[in-house]
Amino acid sequence: MEELKTVGDTTQFIVIRLGAEQYGIDIKYIDNIVRMQHITRVPKVDAFLKGVINLRGEVIPVMSIRLKMDLPADEYTKSTRIIILKLEQHGTVGIIVDEVKEVVTLENDQVEKMAYDKEEVNFISGIGKYEGGLISLLDLNIVLQERENV
Amino acid sequence: MDVSQYLEIFLDETKEHLQNLNTQILELEQDSENMDTINEIFRAAHSLKGMAGTMGYKRMQALTHDMENVFSEVRNGNLKVNAEMIDTVFQCLDALDEYLTNIQTTADEGTNDNEPIIKKLTDILNGGKEEKASEPAKEEKVSADENTDEQKWLQIKLDGTDCHVIKEAEKQGKNVYGLTVKIQESCLLKAARAFLVYKAVEELGEIIISSPSAQDIEDEKFDFDFSLVVISEADIEKVKKAVMGVSEVESVIADKLDMSLMDTEEEAAAQSDAGTAGNADVADTTAVAIQEVSADRAVETKATAQEKKQQVAKPVVNRTVRVDIEKLDVLMNLVSELIIAKNSLVAASSSTQEKATTGMGFNEQIEYLGSVTTNLHESVMKVRMVPIESVVNKFPRMIRDLSKKLNKKMELYMSGEETELDRTVVDEIGDPLMHLLRNAADHGLESAEVRAQRGKPAVGSIWLDAYQDGNNVVIEVRDDGNGIDTKAVKAKAIERGTITPEQGESMSEKEIMDLLFLPSFSTAKQVSDVSGRGVGLDVVRSKIESLSGEVEVRSKLGEGSTWIIRLPLTLAIIQALMVVVGGEKYAISLGSIQTIEDVSPDEIKLVQNKEVIHLRGNVIPIVRLANVLETESAKNEDENMVVVIAKKGDRLAGLVVDELLGQQEIVIKSMGKYIDNKCKIISGATILGDGEVALILDANTLI
Numbered sequence: 001m002e003e004l005k006t007v008g009d010t011t012q013f014i015v016i017r018l019g020a021e022q023y024g025i026d027i028k029y030i031d032n033i034v035r036m037q038h039i040t041r042v043p044k045v046d047a048f049l050k051g052v053i054n055l056r057g058e059v060i061p062v063m064s065i066r067l068k069m070d071l072p073a074d075e076y077t078k079s080t081r082i083i084i085l086k087l088e089q090h091g092t093v094g095i096i097v098d099e100v101k102e103v104v105t106l107e108n109d110q111v112e113k114m115a116y117d118k119e120e121v122n123f124i125s126g127i128g129k130y131e132g133g134l135i136s137l138l139d140l141n142i143v144l145q146e147r148e149n150v
Numbered sequence: 151m152d153v154s155q156y157l158e159i160f161l162d163e164t165k166e167h168l169q170n171l172n173t174q175i176l177e178l179e180q181d182s183e184n185m186d187t188i189n190e191i192f193r194a195a196h197s198l199k200g201m202a203g204t205m206g207y208k209r210m211q212a213l214t215h216d217m218e219n220v221f222s223e224v225r226n227g228n229l230k231v232n233a234e235m236i237d238t239v240f241q242c243l244d245a246l247d248e249y250l251t252n253i254q255t256t257a258d259e260g261t262n263d264n265e266p267i268i269k270k271l272t273d274i275l276n277g278g279k280e281e282k283a284s285e286p287a288k289e290e291k292v293s294a295d296e297n298t299d300e301q302k303w304l305q306i307k308l309d310g311t312d313c314h315v316i317k318e319a320e321k322q323g324k325n326v327y328g329l330t331v332k333i334q335e336s337c338l339l340k341a342a343r344a345f346l347v348y349k350a351v352e353e354l355g356e357i358i359i360s361s362p363s364a365q366d367i368e369d370e371k372f373d374f375d376f377s378l379v380v381i382s383e384a385d386i387e388k389v390k391k392a393v394m395g396v397s398e399v400e401s402v403i404a405d406k407l408d409m410s411l412m413d414t415e416e417e418a419a420a421q422s423d424a425g426t427a428g429n430a431d432v433a434d435t436t437a438v439a440i441q442e443v444s445a446d447r448a449v450e451t452k453a454t455a456q457e458k459k460q461q462v463a464k465p466v467v468n469r470t471v472r473v474d475i476e477k478l479d480v481l482m483n484l485v486s487e488l489i490i491a492k493n494s495l496v497a498a499s500s501s502t503q504e505k506a507t508t509g510m511g512f513n514e515q516i517e518y519l520g521s522v523t524t525n526l527h528e529s530v531m532k533v534r535m536v537p538i539e540s541v542v543n544k545f546p547r548m549i550r551d552l553s554k555k556l557n558k559k560m561e562l563y564m565s566g567e568e569t570e571l572d573r574t575v576v577d578e579i580g581d582p583l584m585h586l587l588r589n590a591a592d593h594g595l596e597s598a599e600v601r602a603q604r605g606k607p608a609v610g611s612i613w614l615d616a617y618q619d620g621n622n623v624v625i626e627v628r629d630d631g632n633g634i635d636t637k638a639v640k641a642k643a644i645e646r647g648t649i650t651p652e653q654g655e656s657m658s659e660k661e662i663m664d665l666l667f668l669p670s671f672s673t674a675k676q677v678s679d680v681s682g683r684g685v686g687l688d689v690v691r692s693k694i695e696s697l698s699g700e701v702e703v704r705s706k707l708g709e710g711s712t713w714i715i716r717l718p719l720t721l722a723i724i725q726a727l728m729v730v731v732g733g734e735k736y737a738i739s740l741g742s743i744q745t746i747e748d749v750s751p752d753e754i755k756l757v758q759n760k761e762v763i764h765l766r767g768n769v770i771p772i773v774r775l776a777n778v779l780e781t782e783s784a785k786n787e788d789e790n791m792v793v794v795i796a797k798k799g800d801r802l803a804g805l806v807v808d809e810l811l812g813q814q815e816i817v818i819k820s821m822g823k824y825i826d827n828k829c830k831i832i833s834g835a836t837i838l839g840d841g842e843v844a845l846i847l848d849a850n851t852l853i
Contacts, residue, residue, distance in 0.1 A: 042829055
């Protein structure tokens with residue numbers, strides 16, 4: 001019973017690495033994590049949409065979260081992974097990350113909400129403090145939003 | 151018993167009956183004396199009523215019951231078919247259709263009693279008779295038609311003493327009546343009402359037996375009706391009146407008791423005594439016994455249906471396809487062949503070591519497997535196919551209504567109703583077709599005066615033709631009306647700012663007609679109820695395009711217009727040509743490819759700064775796919791080019807590709823919500839044998 005109680009106050013995040021920074025993705029949106037594989041390019045779409053992959057017979061779009069966040073383009077290495085997200089609004093989408101590190105459980109008081117900034121696009125919904133380090137928690141709905149709507 | 155499992159069948163069959171009724175009544179309107187049609191209508195109405203009753207849809211049952219009564223009178227020659235009656239019956243069918251829609255979505259018929267229609271039907275019924283007195287006669291006829299469904303007293307079992315009493319009474323010149331009393335369903339104290347009925351009857355005579363028994367009635371152990379056998383000196387009308395005098399009694403059916411129809415223990419004695427009916431009685435008795443069983447079951451079904459309905463709001467019905475058993479047999483055969491093919495492959499693979507030198511067995515088996523899967527695909531496709539009949543059948547009725555509403559005389563001619571299309575397409579194609587037909591009726595056909603001036607027949611014609619053309623199904627909607635006034639369209643487009651006057655100058659007739667498909671473009675000067683709100687043709691086009699089809703219009707001013715819809719036979723699996731462009735693989739649907747040409751670079755000419763080639767008398771624009779797809783062609787400029795000639799309607803375009811890989815059956819997959827429709831020239835993706843994803847080029851968007 002005690003365990004159940006604590007679950008309500010905590011959220012699990014998968015910690016990923018993009019460049020030197022660590023980001024957290026709420027585990028409830030994650031459907032799957034797969035190794036980097038051949039991506040079929042789709043012409044005439046935004047640059048951050050890298051193309052589509054075949055995931056066990058389903059065709060799934062893949063985007064580069066780096067390009068979306070105006071970071072330098074991806075360099076594919078051995079540790080590059082595609083995280084398959086499932087969101088109500090956008091359907092199933094894969095995002096490319098440099099590395100998947102670990103799963104952390106954050107209590108709600110370990111998460112600091114970000115102040116809302118009108119001027120700038122903010123992909124981060126909050127900052128998590130974990131074992132001395134800081135994890136930027138991604139707001140997936142904003143990350144996946146179309147550029148013109150942001 | 152749970153009736154929900156029969157819901158699908160009920161919906162299917164009811165739709166069929168309603169459609170049948172629509173068609174038959176249209177026929178009746180043309181030929182009001184045709185007994186065959188009337189009988190057919192009566193039968194359909196009767197089955198409809200029976201089915202609604204079994205499923206416990208009371209309102210639907212009531213409405214069909216009244217409709218059936220009208221036709222029963224028509225059949226007996228007591229009523230003449232007239233325009234008003236046809237209109238009322240059509241209203242009635244619409245109301246039934248509404249019930250059906252409700253049932254389909256919520257499993258409940260809704261709360262609309264449609265009293266105005268019921269009243270109209272009763273008016274028609276009463277109008278056909280001089281006096282109200284003939285009403286009971288009608289009741290009798292109907293009940294006779296229903297195999298004495300209502301005269302439940304016939305199911306009462308008489309024992310020896312009862313028979314004796316009845317015979318004695320008859321000898322004394324007293325009347326013996328059978329009586330079935332139905333209490334309103336809203337009644338709360340059924341037993342109390344029944345008691346009052348007992349009392350009222352006992353004032354006039356003696357109740358010798360009742361069903362259910364008096365004790366059961368007192369304990370409320372009965373449905374909403376009970377039956378009595380009564381000996382009385384009073385006449386039958388008086389007894390009925392007395393019972394009807396009790397409040398909350400819905401109906402009383404009474405008749406002189408005919409012993410020959412009763413189930414008695416002393417069968418032999420009863421038969422010889424009854425005398426008149428003779429040997430036929432035996433058959434009658436068994437018939438009654440059978441009825442008793444089925445009637446009981448019906449009551450039971452009804453009761454459980456009601457309970458069920460109260461318990462759960464039923465989920466929406468799944469969509470179904472009725473499949474010809476032959477098609478399933480073919481499927482089964484193919485699947486068994488598939489298993490054989492698999493087994494042979496297994497055998498071939500285990501024996502490869504031995505046959506390594508030849509390698510023959512393997513290839514043969516793969517070829518065999520290939521042919522089996524192709525056949526299997528075709529058969530499954532056929533299973534999904536339904537004739538467009540189910541959609542187009544409602545159109546004659548619609549045109550008739552439109553004809554009345556618009557006050558224009560018109561006739562609809564249909565052909566090719568048996569043409570088959572994928573179920574999903576058939577479901578979706580109804581609305582666009584309806585729209586085109588309405589357009590034809592409203593805007594296309596001229597008024598009677600104009601037609602007379604132009605020397606056209608007074609009755610306008612609209613054609614709906616469907617036929618298969620290769621891998622496509624073509625549906626044409628044609629009228630002999632005014633045609634499209636391209637000048638008016640152009641003027642309107644310029645007025646709306648859709649095009650500039652200069653653009654208008656250089657546009658061909660065809661291009662102008664294509665303007666009609668743009669959103670909010672309606673040339674009707676007056677907005678009418680029927681069409682012309684400017685939300686039409688663009689919706690038609692987007693719907694048809696969403697089904698991977700296309701629509702075009704041809705028209706000649708003053709002579710009429712033709713709308714041509716082209717639809718693919720199936721959506722999920724297509725034959726495609728695999729090509730390579732800039733190192734990437736793409737699929738092009740074989741349906742849109744006309745030929746493949748090898749073209750040398752100096753055959754390319756420039757017309758208005760666009761590249762074209764001259765091929766067998768046609769000037770064909772060239773599309774370099776490498777540019778369109780934002781990639782680099784792997785070929786040198788001076789090499790011969792592979793050009794895929796694609797067609798859309800009667801327009802052609804040459805698509806330049808690097809390499810051809812060959813023909814392949816591909817399964818169309820959506821690219822996922824996030825990326826779908828973002829790239830217009832890609833219509834989907836497919837997964838190749840090696841697991842790689844290849845995109846499907848939509849050649850139509852490139853032409």
